[in-house]
Amino acid sequence: MSDRIVDKTAAELAADIREGRLTAVAVTTAFLDRIAAVDGTVKAFLHVDREGALATAREVDEALARGEELGPLAGVPIAVKDVVVTKGLPTTAASKILEGWIPPYDATITERIKAAKMPILGKTNLDEFAMGSSTEYSAYAQTVNPWDTARIPGGSGGGSAAAVAAKMAPLAIGTDTGGSIRQPGAVTGTFGAKPTYGSNSRYGLIAFSSSLDTPGPVSRNALDGALLHEVISGYDPRDSTAIDAPVPPVVAAAKAGADGDLSGVKLGVVKEFDQTFDAAEPGVVEAYRQAVEQLAKLGAEIVEVSCPSFSYALPTYYLIAPSEASSNLARYDGVRYGLRAGDDGRHGLEEVMSLTREAGFGPEVKRRIILGTYALSAGYVDAFYGKAQKVRTLIKRDFEAAFERVDALISPTTPFIAFKFGERTGDPYQMYLADLYTIPTNLYGGPGVSVPVGLSEGMPVGLQVMGPVMGDDITYRVAAAVESTQDTLLADTAPEIEEQ
Amino acid sequence: MSTISREEVAHLARLARLEVTDDELDAFAGQLDVILESMKTLAEVDTDGVQPTSHAVPLVNVFREDRPQPSLPRDAVLAGAPDTAEDRFRVPRILDEEA
Amino acid sequence: MSRLNDYDKAVETYEPVLGLETHIELDTNTKMFCGCSTAFGAEPNTQTCPVCLALPGALPVANKAAIEATVKIGLALNCHIAEWTRFARKNYFYPDMPKNFQTSQYEEPLCENGYVEVAVDGVDYRIEIERVHLEEDTGKTLHVGGATGRIHGATESLVDYNRAGIPLVEIVTKPVPGTGALAPEVAKAYVAELRDIVRSLGVSDVRMEQGSLRCDVNLSLNKPGEEWGTRTETKNVNSLRSVERAVRYEVRRQSALLDDGVKIIQETRHFHESTGETSPGRSKEEATDYRYFPEPDLAVMEPSREWVEELRAGLPELPRKRRERLQATWGLGDKEMQSVVNADAVGLIEATVAAGTTPTGAVKWWLGELSRRANEAGAELGALAITPEQVAELQGMVDDGRLNDKLARQVIDGVLAGEGSPVEVAAKRGLEVVSDTGALEAAVDEAISANPAVAEKIRGGTHAAAGVLIGAVMKATKGQADAGTVRKIILEKLG
Numbered sequence A: 001m002s003d004r005i006v007d008k009t010a011a012e013l014a015a016d017i018r019e020g021r022l023t024a025v026a027v028t029t030a031f032l033d034r035i036a037a038v039d040g041t042v043k044a045f046l047h048v049d050r051e052g053a054l055a056t057a058r059e060v061d062e063a064l065a066r067g068e069e070l071g072p073l074a075g076v077p078i079a080v081k082d083v084v085v086t087k088g089l090p091t092t093a094a095s096k097i098l099e100g101w102i103p104p105y106d107a108t109i110t111e112r113i114k115a116a117k118m119p120i121l122g123k124t125n126l127d128e129f130a131m132g133s134s135t136e137y138s139a140y141a142q143t144v145n146p147w148d149t150a151r152i153p154g155g156s157g158g159g160s161a162a163a164v165a166a167k168m169a170p171l172a173i174g175t176d177t178g179g180s181i182r183q184p185g186a187v188t189g190t191f192g193a194k195p196t197y198g199s200n201s202r203y204g205l206i207a208f209s210s211s212l213d214t215p216g217p218v219s220r221n222a223l224d225g226a227l228l229h230e231v232i233s234g235y236d237p238r239d240s241t242a243i244d245a246p247v248p249p250v251v252a253a254a255k256a257g258a259d260g261d262l263s264g265v266k267l268g269v270v271k272e273f274d275q276t277f278d279a280a281e282p283g284v285v286e287a288y289r290q291a292v293e294q295l296a297k298l299g300a301e302i303v304e305v306s307c308p309s310f311s312y313a314l315p316t317y318y319l320i321a322p323s324e325a326s327s328n329l330a331r332y333d334g335v336r337y338g339l340r341a342g343d344d345g346r347h348g349l350e351e352v353m354s355l356t357r358e359a360g361f362g363p364e365v366k367r368r369i370i371l372g373t374y375a376l377s378a379g380y381v382d383a384f385y386g387k388a389q390k391v392r393t394l395i396k397r398d399f400e401a402a403f404e405r406v407d408a409l410i411s412p413t414t415p416f417i418a419f420k421f422g423e424r425t426g427d428p429y430q431m432y433l434a435d436l437y438t439i440p441t442n443l444y445g446g447p448g449v450s451v452p453v454g455l456s457e458g459m460p461v462g463l464q465v466m467g468p469v470m471g472d473d474i475t476y477r478v479a480a481a482v483e484s485t486q487d488t489l490l491a492d493t494a495p496e497i498e499e500q
Numbered sequence B: 001m002s003t004i005s006r007e008e009v010a011h012l013a014r015l016a017r018l019e020v021t022d023d024e025l026d027a028f029a030g031q032l033d034v035i036l037e038s039m040k041t042l043a044e045v046d047t048d049g050v051q052p053t054s055h056a057v058p059l060v061n062v063f064r065e066d067r068p069q070p071s072l073p074r075d076a077v078l079a080g081a082p083d084t085a086e087d088r089f090r091v092p093r094i095l096d097e098e099a
Numbered sequence C: 001m002s003r004l005n006d007y008d009k010a011v012e013t014y015e016p017v018l019g020l021e022t023h024i025e026l027d028t029n030t031k032m033f034c035g036c037s038t039a040f041g042a043e044p045n046t047q048t049c050p051v052c053l054a055l056p057g058a059l060p061v062a063n064k065a066a067i068e069a070t071v072k073i074g075l076a077l078n079c080h081i082a083e084w085t086r087f088a089r090k091n092y093f094y095p096d097m098p099k100n101f102q103t104s105q106y107e108e109p110l111c112e113n114g115y116v117e118v119a120v121d122g123v124d125y126r127i128e129i130e131r132v133h134l135e136e137d138t139g140k141t142l143h144v145g146g147a148t149g150r151i152h153g154a155t156e157s158l159v160d161y162n163r164a165g166i167p168l169v170e171i172v173t174k175p176v177p178g179t180g181a182l183a184p185e186v187a188k189a190y191v192a193e194l195r196d197i198v199r200s201l202g203v204s205d206v207r208m209e210q211g212s213l214r215c216d217v218n219l220s221l222n223k224p225g226e227e228w229g230t231r232t233e234t235k236n237v238n239s240l241r242s243v244e245r246a247v248r249y250e251v252r253r254q255s256a257l258l259d260d261g262v263k264i265i266q267e268t269r270h271f272h273e274s275t276g277e278t279s280p281g282r283s284k285e286e287a288t289d290y291r292y293f294p295e296p297d298l299a300v301m302e303p304s305r306e307w308v309e310e311l312r313a314g315l316p317e318l319p320r321k322r323r324e325r326l327q328a329t330w331g332l333g334d335k336e337m338q339s340v341v342n343a344d345a346v347g348l349i350e351a352t353v354a355a356g357t358t359p360t361g362a363v364k365w366w367l368g369e370l371s372r373r374a375n376e377a378g379a380e381l382g383a384l385a386i387t388p389e390q391v392a393e394l395q396g397m398v399d400d401g402r403l404n405d406k407l408a409r410q411v412i413d414g415v416l417a418g419e420g421s422p423v424e425v426a427a428k429r430g431l432e433v434v435s436d437t438g439a440l441e442a443a444v445d446e447a448i449s450a451n452p453a454v455a456e457k458i459r460g461g462t463h464a465a466a467g468v469l470i471g472a473v474m475k476a477t478k479g480q481a482d483a484g485t486v487r488k489i490i491l492e493k494l495g
């Protein structure tokens, strides 16, 4: 089995290509074939770019034949969440409102992937405009969890996580506004990292919530994630909120963590999270407790910290994100690009805009637009958005106080394993609870990763590691140390999906 | 008691240029209520004298030099448009204002 | 159409309170938040990019030169420059605004609490400035299918986003009471002064005819001693003359309503250049919920005090100072200078003098013949198709005796008709004082023989009769003779 190209990690593939054991074309073909064989079942991709991916792979092989020095992931294929703009490749944000839109420009991240000579396999599914925790709100397809096809793959980045979990891509790009990289990672047994906000560029990332959105890597393990993290990160003058500072050394940290030695590292467990464990699934809590014990065995000192404002994270998030989203999504009006509905000569522009948005947006997007419009409308902006931004400061202070005592915080990534389709769509609030543990990090802006730690009811459970702003390296080190305790990567123990 | 009425949802939908069906109005009104209830907990939080946070690292004076960059070719600009005429974006008649 | 009161009667009963909101497009090389060019007159949709088209995923980055220009304007208007300021989103849907929100400023404008002094009829008015903030312009919409190219009756509209995202400075006055009957003149003088200040800073060409300065006029009326009334906001007032007319119209319209006991409703109105009237626009009720919130895609700004002081120190001479200096240099009295200012001719005269003519000559043409022509055409003086250099050239020809005033006026006809410079027009039209004395003597001889009785009178010592002969000579030479020379020759021959 480990002879299969698709079973290899990105680091292994990169070395095989660089050292001539495999061609980039062979590697890319293997993943494209795997997509052809299993994506009919998994439905992780909204668009596959076979020709484009192979063209990049050929370039890599030719460059290597000429003896050119290429980047560390040259020739390693990648899947990109369909909320990242790709020039010439359809980009929809999984919304009908952008059906058929072919961007005339590249996101900074896309440019960096192209510069790194990584073949782009295609665009992955998500909850429409990244709003959701199950990918059930995609307008196009229902991605399934490769571990159990009756269950959700998490969200919003369910497509990227499922693509990596089903070995259709060794690496993928996700975006994380409230947990959209980490929660799908946790429920599909993959690794996912939300970098420090501003440490990589949002330019060309279709905006959901501007002050929270963060793109990041999805992979099988921490080292692969770190390699991709370093490819896509770094200052970009086209993003005014980008941080002009060196990228934390995450690859070195992942390698250091693989030694399995965490002596001298202090890890905090959050008292206020513990108090919610009654409402979490017992199997998840159990797997988490075992992980904490493991970490202690690796030499880490476990310290309880209190972060009282974390209790307000969920409502804070559900004021800030929809408020910003209601404004960010105003541009989808059927004038310049995308869908237009109702332009039959009988309707004026105002009606055409409304009909377009009615036809183009799904229920969760509409719900959040209305919620955000409410929160910003006359008389409420100070009480809601303004208040939420102040509570954000309190949450940030809690993190900062905690990081004076510990190097990183740990928690379960999400309170429950992948649920079954339809279980939570009827009750938005139940859906929102999936992000209970991931949201504080987005509000603070620091880094957070999810690494698989075990199973509950046969489904993967993730451990979240949260670090200080620009301290992404510690989260990778802890995650790699967790992996070092496992005989086989959890990602490699997923049930086989029947190839077609 | 409901925080947000059906009529209020309809007004918000109008502001947001969303045509919503009667069924959606009912569903949203109920769902928004639950969410808003949870948000009311924020009112309990004492934030007197607390400065708001908008970004992970407080950024100040992020500017660009006034140097022109190439614009997009017009073909690319208009390629994605639902309708164009005379090298411009065509829209149906505008009803709401005399200009 | 609304019933209108007589203006003079209206201002006997009511006191107007003015408010002016002015938008000025800056002259930066690039747009406010992207690197697209701002050059005027380009082919539609050729100066656009992902940012100013609001393509999914695009992000703004603020133009430093625009911030600097706004601070300069603020300083020139005696404002306080904020220590801490930020952009905000103003949310409303309109097809000329790609994001369906305008990136603007809300509670924290870049500049606040300034003032401008303007003089009308020798009285100084201090106009308090509430705020100066920075925002972005919208695209341009062409309404087609209707009879007039106006939105009303149009069947569709076409949008060009070249202008979308050009930096726009909004300057808002505090309410201006106490102008009485002079409200229209004060409003006009304020806008003219603002324009001159901004122009002197070199941050905008401030061309009202190209829309780089646009004005909204707020006006309310109240009876003396009573509270201020409800104001209307008249949009689209885009020339100095229109500012004056819009104020006058609203005074006449509102006073008529108030006389009838009708309440004024707070509303947006539109000014119509062709008729000088205003008509109601969108009602405020829907429009005011802009859902402002701080722009999360941009960083806050903290203009350092050192930088602000550096900009203050670098400010050029401002119009008021400049006028005082020019008045002294030109040797004009207060009244005469006021006429120059009212005619909006300070810069024109300065440029004419710089082109080599005397202040007296420059003032004479701009305030005299050229002002008359501008009035006839209903145009601004500066919009006439004659340059200060051409006026200087014209006066030079008069000084050299090559043109007399009558001929010079004909030359102006030619220049305004686009026939070229004064020298070229004079040559083409054959307009030149006849200085060939041989030809003149022949013409005089002819006049003498045609009018023997008159010639006899002159010989008899009645020199005043020479006028008849001069007239005949002028007629014969089509006015191109110098009357003084002709008289001299006549007296020599008959004296």
Ligand SMILES: [Mg+2]
Pocket: C104, C135, C170
């Ligand atoms: Mg404005």
Ligand SMILES: [Zn+2]
Pocket: C031, C034, C035, C036, C047, C048, C049, C050, C051, C052, C053, C165
């Ligand atoms: Zn642009």
